[in-house]
Amino acid sequence: MSTNNTLIAVSNDAPAGFGLIDHTSGQAAGKLMAYRSFPAGLSVSASDNISWNLGRSWSRKDKRFMKLYSYFRSSAAYRVRIALNLKGLDYEIVPVHLVRGGGENNSPDYLEINPLALVPALQTQEGPLIQSLAILEYLEEVCPSPALLPQDPVGRARVRAIAQTIASEIHPLNNLRVLDYLAGKMGADESVKLAWYSYWIHDGLSGIEKLLSGSPATGNFCHGDAPSFADCCLVPQVYNARRFDCPLDAFPLIRSIVGQCETLPAFRRAAPENQPDAE
Numbered sequence: 001m002s003t004n005n006t007l008i009a010v011s012n013d014a015p016a017g018f019g020l021i022d023h024t025s026g027q028a029a030g031k032l033m034a035y036r037s038f039p040a041g042l043s044v045s046a047s048d049n050i051s052w053n054l055g056r057s058w059s060r061k062d063k064r065f066m067k068l069y070s071y072f073r074s075s076a077a078y079r080v081r082i083a084l085n086l087k088g089l090d091y092e093i094v095p096v097h098l099v100r101g102g103g104e105n106n107s108p109d110y111l112e113i114n115p116l117a118l119v120p121a122l123q124t125q126e127g128p129l130i131q132s133l134a135i136l137e138y139l140e141e142v143c144p145s146p147a148l149l150p151q152d153p154v155g156r157a158r159v160r161a162i163a164q165t166i167a168s169e170i171h172p173l174n175n176l177r178v179l180d181y182l183a184g185k186m187g188a189d190e191s192v193k194l195a196w197y198s199y200w201i202h203d204g205l206s207g208i209e210k211l212l213s214g215s216p217a218t219g220n221f222c223h224g225d226a227p228s229f230a231d232c233c234l235v236p237q238v239y240n241a242r243r244f245d246c247p248l249d250a251f252p253l254i255r256s257i258v259g260q261c262e263t264l265p266a267f268r269r270a271a272p273e274n275q276p277d278a279e
């Protein structure tokens with residue numbers, strides 16, 4: 001596959017310091033990780049080993065490049081972990097415990113990264129990015145392949161609508177701070193809290209099941225036969241539902257799509273139980 005004028009983040013095994021690509025041979029160490037637009041005149045092959053140092057090197061060795069502030073059970077962080085894995089990007093997990101000591105997300109150090117005291121945050125060379133859907137959009141722009149949005153505008157709108165339905169209509173109602181407020185300030189006991197949780201999961205996933213079953217665009221995944229932003233959001237939401245024993249019998253299509261996603265290593269590696277901070 002020849003990819004004219006396209007290049008490349010970097011490099012698993014690059015030697016210390018990155019040399020410029022030899023434009024004639026295309027030789028350097030490493031493996032294709034991501035694409036960036038590149039000045040005209042360069043032609044490289046996706047199978048070439050390349051590293052890149054034009055002032056904005058991306059390196060697997062240089063873990064300062066991308067750090068994901070994450071909590072293993074955070075479904076918003078889980079979305080980003082899936083997208084990073086699907087795109088084959090390397091990153092370092094920085095665990096932020098949401099419960100211990102009143103929540104490390106409330107520490108002054110973390111508030112410098114995300115003043116909203118929420119995970120995830122993605123630290124890039126350009127600074128920290130927050131809000132999982134904004135981070136997904138960023139990743140799609142800096143690393144368009146493999147695409148997590150369809151090519152056509154209607155398809156893109158549909159995928160974003162499913163992702164936003166999960167991220168905006170379901171997840172915020174069941175976030176930790178909301179549950180803590182219910183229990184603390186509103187005096188809800190554990191059973192009321194669980195009833196609240198289950199109700200909003202059921203209500204939200206009912207809507208998603210309708211969106212999926214009512215559209216010929218649904219395939220093995222939420223949109224067609226490849227994973228998209230929608231699947232990055234659906235799988236963590238279903239993980240939350242299972243964690244709190246919310247019944248999923250009424251959602252056969254959701255269960256089938258999640259099953260399909262879970263066959264992919266990118267999804268499995270992103271799962272809470274496979275995180276370095278899993279408990």
Ligand SMILES: N[C@@H](CCC(=O)N[C@@H](CS)C(=O)NCC(=O)O)C(=O)O
Pocket residue numbers: 073074075076077098103105117118119120130131132133167175176177178
């Ligand atoms: N809209 C945000 C939501 C982020 C969010 O709510 N994160 C949760 C974990 S899933 C969190 O940090 N909760 C801490 C808290 O509620 O105090 C996003 O998509 O990034």
